[in-house]
Structures are given as C-alpha cells and as structure tokens.
Amino acid sequence: MSDMRDRILARACDLYLEEGLQGFSMRKLARSVGVTAPALYRHYENKERVLVAVVGEAYKLFGQFLYRSLAGHTPLERLHLAATNYLEFALGHPRQYEMLYVSPAALGLDRLPQEVEEHACATGQFWHDRGRECMDAGLLREGSPEEVSMTMWAHAHGLLFLYLRGLLEMDEAGFRRMFEASSIRLFEGLAAPRLFKELAERGEALASAG
Amino acid sequence: MSDMRDRILARACDLYLEEGLQGFSMRKLARSVGVTAPALYRHYENKERVLVAVVGEAYKLFGQFLYRSLAGHTPLERLHLAATNYLEFALGHPRQYEMLYVSPAALGLDRLPQEVEEHACATGQFWHDRGRECMDAGLLREGSPEEVSMTMWAHAHGLLFLYLRGLLEMDEAGFRRMFEASSIRLFEGLAAPRLFKELAERGEALASAG
DNA sequence: GTCTATAATCCGATAGAC
DNA sequence: GTCTATCGGATTATAGAC
Numbered sequence: 001m002s003d004m005r006d007r008i009l010a011r012a013c014d015l016y017l018e019e020g021l022q023g024f025s026m027r028k029l030a031r032s033v034g035v036t037a038p039a040l041y042r043h044y045e046n047k048e049r050v051l052v053a054v055v056g057e058a059y060k061l062f063g064q065f066l067y068r069s070l071a072g073h074t075p076l077e078r079l080h081l082a083a084t085n086y087l088e089f090a091l092g093h094p095r096q097y098e099m100l101y102v103s104p105a106a107l108g109l110d111r112l113p114q115e116v117e118e119h120a121c122a123t124g125q126f127w128h129d130r131g132r133e134c135m136d137a138g139l140l141r142e143g144s145p146e147e148v149s150m151t152m153w154a155h156a157h158g159l160l161f162l163y164l165r166g167l168l169e170m171d172e173a174g175f176r177r178m179f180e181a182s183s184i185r186l187f188e189g190l191a192a193p194r195l196f197k198e199l200a201e202r203g204e205a206l207a208s209a210g
Numbered sequence: 211m212s213d214m215r216d217r218i219l220a221r222a223c224d225l226y227l228e229e230g231l232q233g234f235s236m237r238k239l240a241r242s243v244g245v246t247a248p249a250l251y252r253h254y255e256n257k258e259r260v261l262v263a264v265v266g267e268a269y270k271l272f273g274q275f276l277y278r279s280l281a282g283h284t285p286l287e288r289l290h291l292a293a294t295n296y297l298e299f300a301l302g303h304p305r306q307y308e309m310l311y312v313s314p315a316a317l318g319l320d321r322l323p324q325e326v327e328e329h330a331c332a333t334g335q336f337w338h339d340r341g342r343e344c345m346d347a348g349l350l351r352e353g354s355p356e357e358v359s360m361t362m363w364a365h366a367h368g369l370l371f372l373y374l375r376g377l378l379e380m381d382e383a384g385f386r387r388m389f390e391a392s393s394i395r396l397f398e399g400l401a402a403p404r405l406f407k408e409l410a411e412r413g414e415a416l417a418s419a420g
Numbered sequence: 421g422t423c424t425a426t427a428a429t430c431c432g433a434t435a436g437a438c
Numbered sequence: 439g440t441c442t443a444t445c446g447g448a449t450t451a452t453a454g455a456c
Contacts, residue, residue: 004421020315021315022315022316022318025448025449025450026449026450026451027448027449027450035421035422035423036422036423036424037450037451038422038423038424038451038452038453039421039422039423041450041451041452042421042422043421046450046451047449047450047451076405076408076409101371101375101377103375105230105231105232106232108232120377124377134405137404138402138404139401139402139404139405139408140400140401140402140405141395141398141399141400141401141402142402143395147388147391147392147395148395148400150369150372150378150388150392151365151369151392151395151396151400152400153368153372154364154365154368154369154371154372154392155361155364155365155368155396156368157368157371157372158363158364158365158366158367158368158369158371159360159361159364159368161311161364161367161368161371162360162363162364162367165311165313167311167330167334168360178357178360181357182357182360182361182364185351185353185357185358185361186361186365186396186399186400187399187400187401187405188351188399188401189351189396189397189398189399189400190350190351190358190361190362190396190397190399191349191350191351191397191398192348192349192350192351192352194347194348194349195286195344195349195350195397198286198349199286214439235430235431235432236431236432236433237430237431237432245439245440245441246440246441246442247432247433248433248434248435248440248441248442249439249440249441251432251433251434252439252440253439256432256433257431257432257433
C-alpha cells in the first residue's frame with residue numbers, strides 16, 4: 001500500500017494537534033497508526049521528515065484560506081479578504097498557524113528544508129501582490145509595496161501572536177474587535193497632527209518610533 | 211555557600227544561550243557548573259524552576275533597557291527611546307528576547323508562573339503608560355491608550371519576530387532601516403485619501419484590513 | 421513491509437552514604 | 439551539600455526473522 005504514507009501523515013497531523021510539538025514521538029505515532037515504530041521508518045526517513053510533512057500540510061490548508069481571497073473583484077476587496085481569511089485561519093486553526101512559524105531548532109533542524117521555505121516565500125509574495133495592486137490603484141500611499149506588505153504582515157502576526165500566547169487579557173470576540181480597530185488605526189495612522197508639528201519644530205525625523 | 215544558586219543560574223543562562231531550549235538539560239548544566247546532577251536539586255526543585263529563573267533573568271535585562279527610556283524629557287522622547295531600546299535589546303540579545311515570549315508548553319508547564327506573568331504584565335503597563343502620556347499631550351489620536359499601545363507593541367514584535375526567524379531577506383542594517391520606515395508608516399497611516407473615499411462610496415466600514 | 425528484539429543514548433529525579 | 443549508584447522512563451534508529 002502506497003497510501004500508508006498518507007495514513008501516517010494524517011495521523012501525524014492529528015497527533016501534533018493533540019499533543020503539540022513537545023508530546024510528539026514516533027512511538028506514539030506508530031501506536032496511533034496501529035503499527036510498530038520501526039514500520040514508520042519504511043515510509044519516512046526519520047522524525048524530522050515527518051514533522052516537515054506536517055508543516056507542509058499546515059501550509060496547504062493555509063493556502064486554501066489565503067487564495068480564496070482572490071475571489072474578490074477589486075484590489076481593495078482582495079486585500080480585505082486576505083486579511084479576514086488570515087485572521088480566520090489563525091483563530092480557527094491555532095496549532096497549524098503556530099506551525100507556519102515554527103523555528104527550525106524546534107524541529108531538530110539547523111535550517112528549514114527548501115520545501116517549507118518555498119511555501120513561506122510564496123506567502124510573502126502573496127502579501128506583496130496584494131499591496132502592489134492596491135498601491136497601483138492609488139489606494140495606498142506611494143512607496144515600496146514589499147515594505148508596506150511587511151508592515152501589514154507584521155501587524156497582523158504580532159497581534160495574533162500576542163493573543164495566542166495569552167498575553168492580551170481578552171476573549172476571542174474582544175480580540176476580533178481589537179484586531180479590526182487596530183487595522184483601521186494602521187491605515188489611518190496613529191499620530192495626531194500635532195506630533196508632526198512637534199517633530200518639524202525639533203527638526204528631527206520620526207525615527208523607529210513603533 | 212548560598213551563592214551556589216547564583217552560580218547555577220549564571221551557568222544555566224549561558225547553557226540556554228549556547229544550546230537553546232532543546233539542548234538544555236540538568237545533566238549538561240551540572241557538568242557546566244562542575245558538580246554532579248543531583249547536587250542541582252539542593253538549589254532548584256526541578257528543571258522547570260531553573261528555566262523559569264532563566265526567563266526571569268531575561269526580563270531583568272530587558273527591564274534595564276526599557277526603563278532607561280524614562281530618562282527622556284518629553285512623552286514623545288520617552289516613547290521614541292522605548293521603541294529604540296526595545297529594538298536594541300531584541301537585536302543585541304535575540305535569545306533572551308525569544309525567552310520573553312516562550313510558550314509555557316516549551317518550558318514543560320501548563321501556565322507560566324505568576325512571577326513571569328507579573329513581568330510580562332509590567333511590560334504591557336510600561337507600553338500603556340508611554341501611549342497614554344503621548345495621547346494626553348495631544349500627540350496621538352484620541353482613543354484607547356491600551357489599544358494604541360497594543361498596536362505599537364504588535365507592530366514592533368511582529369517585525370522582529372519575522373526578522374529573527376529569517377523570514378525577511380535582509381541583513382541587520384537593512385532591517386533597521388525597514389523597521390524605522392515601517393514605524394513611520396504606522397504613525398502616518400498606510401492609506402491614501404482615495405481609499406477612504408472609495409470606502410465611503412461603498413458605504414462600508416474598513417473592516418480588519420491589516 | 422511488518423514484525424520482534426534490541427542497541428545505544430539520553431533524560432529527570434531519588435536514596436542513602438559520607 | 440555533594441557524592442555514587444541507580445531507578446524508571448523516554449527517545450531514535452537498526453538488525454534480522456518472517
């Protein structure tokens with residue numbers, strides 16, 4: 001059976017969802033599949049390869065959420081959908097979301113394999129495209145689309161990270177409201193006119209004040 | 211010797227810096243201190259308590275960076291210094307920075323101990339204070355100081371997280387420039403006037419578009 | 421391809437002598 | 439307060455029979 005590989009992968013994803021990275025072991029996986037541990041090594045070289053495959057599945061699901069945004073009819077709608085779907089994925093599948101950003105060391109690797117890096121790169125490219133087409137349409141200030149999309153990406157991930165770590169004292173409904181309000185702030189700007197006036201008077205640039 | 215506890219803690223910090231969380235063990239720590247493993251248990255109840263103490267040291271160092279910002283003479287200057295010192299701490303001490311945001315599960319705990327939660331809470335309060343005094347001075351738009359400081363915190367942490375994970379293809383100098391530019395974008399706002407015009411025409415709110 | 425059996429390590433933590 | 443010795447467990451991975 002060649003689909004034994006798929007069965008193992010499916011059980012590996014479930015095991016990761018139940019136990020997290022800490023509680024994931026080849027013995028537990030084998031028990032869950034219904035075989036003994038050595039049998040797994042016929043299908044996957046080692047534990048790290050299994051975990052990398054689990055990361056791949058997380059990216060596959062993430063991609064389904066993200067590319068659904070392309071159904072929007074205008075650049076602004078597509079950007080809005082991308083942000084909404086990003087939020088929905090992270091809140092609906094927090095363990096998979098965590099897996100997107102797992103450190104190589106946590107997987108027992110020095111560097112992430114090319115397969116995963118390409119997934120991550122494609123995600124960055126997706127955000128870049130959303131930023132660029134909005135900028136081309138005159139909806140965003142002129143500037144570097146790459147950098148603007150980084151700002152949006154960092155803002156969204158930063159909020160989600162802090163919330164999922166339990167560092168923000170609010171429930172999910174409260175977080176959703178705050179996420180939306182914070183996104184509006186990002187687009188409107190935090191500063192009051194007086195801030196720029198004060199800076200101009202001091203003749204200094206607003207340096208790294210985030 | 212009561213300072214044996216301190217010696218162990220100092221070596222534990224070094225061991226964590228060298229090996230990370232994955233490679234940290236009581237046996238290695240004992241070897242590093244120059245005693246046998248059981249001796250450690252006279253000074254620390256178990257491995258988790260040692261790691262919690264290491265997190266505490268990271269917060270202590272972080273606090274030194276952050277509270278240095280209070281030397282600024284105006285609210286804006288203190289906010290600016292806080293952001294700069296936050297960046298300097300994260301780039302100068304990436305492993306300790308990572309430790310500030312370590313998940314309880316990675317430490318083998320269900321929840322972080324009160325000691326660490328208080329540290330994290332104090333950090334949130336610090337950012338809140340910086341936001342509030344700038345808002346009181348009319349430098350930031352009216353709103354909730356707590357939420358505005360969350361936006362700034364999330365933006366800064368999001369950028370640093372992506373950079374430290376190696377997901378942004380740039381060197382440290384490039385990142386510093388981007389961090390500053392992104393912070394300015396955050397204060398000025400991403401949107402061009404046309405975006406608000408388009409939204410008003412559609413009669414819909416700009417929802418969660420970050 | 422799966423099994424049993426096992427190698428070879430590592431781990432956290434404890435008992436009890438000194 | 440530190441030691442030796444050890445418990446009891448985990449892990450990845452392999453050898454060889456079937």
